[in-house]
Amino acid sequence: MSVAREFSKGLWRDIPVFRICLGLCPTLAVTTTAFNGLGMGLATTFVLTCSNVVISLLRGIIPNKVRIPVFIVVIATFVTVIDLTLKAVQFELHQALGIFIPLIVVNCIILGRAEAFASKNPLTLSFADGLGMGLGFTLALFALGAVREILGSGGLTIFKYGTINIHYSLLPSNYVPAVIMILPPGAFLALGLMLGLMNKINAILDARRGEKSAV
Amino acid sequence: MAGKDAGITRMVLVLTLTCAVMGGALSVVYNQTKAEIENQERLYKLRSIKAVLPEYDNQPDKDAVKVEDVEFYPGKKQGQLKGWAFEWSSSEGYGGQIKILVGIDTQGNITGVEILPGHAETPGLGTRIQEPEFRNQFKNRNLENTNWAVSKDGGDIEAITGATISPRAVTHAIKDSLEFFNEHRAEISSGGMVE
Numbered sequence: 001m002s003v004a005r006e007f008s009k010g011l012w013r014d015i016p017v018f019r020i021c022l023g024l025c026p027t028l029a030v031t032t033t034a035f036n037g038l039g040m041g042l043a044t045t046f047v048l049t050c051s052n053v054v055i056s057l058l059r060g061i062i063p064n065k066v067r068i069p070v071f072i073v074v075i076a077t078f079v080t081v082i083d084l085t086l087k088a089v090q091f092e093l094h095q096a097l098g099i100f101i102p103l104i105v106v107n108c109i110i111l112g113r114a115e116a117f118a119s120k121n122p123l124t125l126s127f128a129d130g131l132g133m134g135l136g137f138t139l140a141l142f143a144l145g146a147v148r149e150i151l152g153s154g155g156l157t158i159f160k161y162g163t164i165n166i167h168y169s170l171l172p173s174n175y176v177p178a179v180i181m182i183l184p185p186g187a188f189l190a191l192g193l194m195l196g197l198m199n200k201i202n203a204i205l206d207a208r209r210g211e212k213s214a215v
Numbered sequence: 216m217a218g219k220d221a222g223i224t225r226m227v228l229v230l231t232l233t234c235a236v237m238g239g240a241l242s243v244v245y246n247q248t249k250a251e252i253e254n255q256e257r258l259y260k261l262r263s264i265k266a267v268l269p270e271y272d273n274q275p276d277k278d279a280v281k282v283e284d285v286e287f288y289p290g291k292k293q294g295q296l297k298g299w300a301f302e303w304s305s306s307e308g309y310g311g312q313i314k315i316l317v318g319i320d321t322q323g324n325i326t327g328v329e330i331l332p333g334h335a336e337t338p339g340l341g342t343r344i345q346e347p348e349f350r351n352q353f354k355n356r357n358l359e360n361t362n363w364a365v366s367k368d369g370g371d372i373e374a375i376t377g378a379t380i381s382p383r384a385v386t387h388a389i390k391d392s393l394e395f396f397n398e399h400r401a402e403i404s405s406g407g408m409v410e
Contacts, residue, residue: 058233066226070233077237081244088251091259095332179340 003128010132016109017140017191018198023109026100027141028187035157037145039093041138043086043101045131047078048110052118052130059119071114072105079104092160109137147190152181264288267318267327269297280406282399287406290318298326299396299403305388309380310335313344317392328353328389341381349375349382353389358397363390 014020017027023044031037054074055062062070083101086094094101104110113133118126150156154171180186257276264275271290280287288300298320305313314331330345343349352373364370365383374382396403 061229063226063229066230069230073230073233073237077241080241084244084248084252088248088255091255179337183337 003124006125007128007132010129010134010136011139012136014133015136015140015198016133017137017144018195020109020112021195022112023107023137024191026103026107027144028184028191030097030100031141031145031148031187031190032152032182033149033157034142034145035093035160036096037141037143038138039086039090040097040100041134041141043082043097044104044107044109044137045134046082047075047104048113048134048137049127049130050078051075051110052113052126053123055114055118056121056123056126062119067115067119068111071111071119075110075114076105109133144187144190144194147194148181148186151178151190152186153177263316263329263331264290264300264318266329267316268300269318269320269326271297275300280403282402282406285395287403296321296404301392301396302331303388303392303395305384305391307380307384307387308334308336309341309378309384310337313381313384313388315385315388315392317389317396319393319396322357323393323397324355324357325353325389325393328385330385336381337378340375340378343375343378344381344385349373349385358390358393363387 010016012019016022017024026040026044030040051071051074055071058070058074079102082104083094086097086101113130117129121129146156150170154173154175154177155167155169157165157167159166178186181190260276265271268275268288268290269292271292273289273291275288275290278289278291280289285301285303290297290300298318300316300318303315303317305315307313311334313334313336316329316331318326318328320326328350330350334342336342336344356371361372362370363372363386365372365374365379365386367374367379368383370386372382372386
């Protein structure tokens with residue numbers, strides 16, 4: 001098990017949301033725009049990487065019976081750190097993400113990685129695992145947000161900070177935005193379609209490798 | 216996991232220590248970010264105030280006057296009062312409460328309306344109340360020169376295609392706010408002068 005392997009598995013083979021269907025609640029709720037998805041993904045990446053590192057360091061001294069409370073305390077600390085920091089440097093994004101930042105605490109991916117990986121593996125591997133899984137989660141949220149934003153509003157805003165606003169109008173102006181894609185049902189529709197697409201791509205890749213289709 | 220079944224003392228110790236260390240770390244971060252968060256919240260408020268008031272050179276949030284729990288932010292230029300901005304809210308929105316910021320000049324005419332974040336109107340329909348095309352039509356209106364209802368109800372305010380409830384809520388809220396302002400005008404201006 002190499003560091004590179006632990007890092008890269010989160011980006012495709014075990015990409016959160018699409019392959020391991022964890023952390024779906026924030027995924028469905030905040031991906032109304034690509035930028036919201038990006039912000040939420042990066043905040044989660046920070047928490048996931050930091051909590052993985054700390055839990056990996058503490059893995060020798062945490063008694064088995066109180067491991068979950070210890071994990072949660074560690075995770076909650078980093079969530080509060082990112083909550084305060086975001087409020088100080090990216091106030092508008094913080095307003096847009098709202099309650100979902102504090103709720104990173106209960107995101108299953110983070111506790112899942114702590115329990116399944118960081119509490120059993122050394123520091124560097126845990127760091128790579130957290131960073132990879134976090135970036136995979138970011139990628140998934142950004143992609144989902146982009147699909148919903150393009151279909152639902154006809155354009156895509158990739159980045160905005162202060163007066164900087166990188167926005168593309170992608171669909172022709174006579175396109176009537178499918179508002180439902182920005183509404184809650186659109187989250188389920190987009191996620192379902194993307195899960196299907198991922199499975200299809202994987203099936204093709206597997207077949208090409210001459211393996212039995214895993215899907 | 217290396218931690219074997221440990222005694223109760225060790226469990227309590229590890230958990231307490233973790234909480235103490237993490238709590239300590241948090242207090243550091245809190246103190247570091249506190250000033251900037253307050254600053255950001257203030258800037259955010261000032262941005263909205265600036266959008267609804269005529270040009271001013273004072274600090275409206277610091278000169279605020281409170282009348283019946285509503286804060287009125289005066290906009291002054293070279294010491295002369297140009298208008299007031301204040302928050303108002305409607306509970307008639309499609310998704311619950313809609314908060315607005317209204318700017319009124321000294322003659323009682325509206326100088327601007329902002330829809331504040333935190334409402335739950337339908338994206339793409341009701342949320343179009345945030346767009347300038349809708350908000351700007353309130354400029355220069357007052358209680359006398361306008362029939363305060365949306366066009367569908369026979370009034371002067373153009374609603375939004377496909378969404379009547381949200382514009383209606385905003386229209387009613389602005390009318391209420393104007394009435395409140397007129398009623399308490401003396402109080403507000405005297406408070407503004409005394410400070």
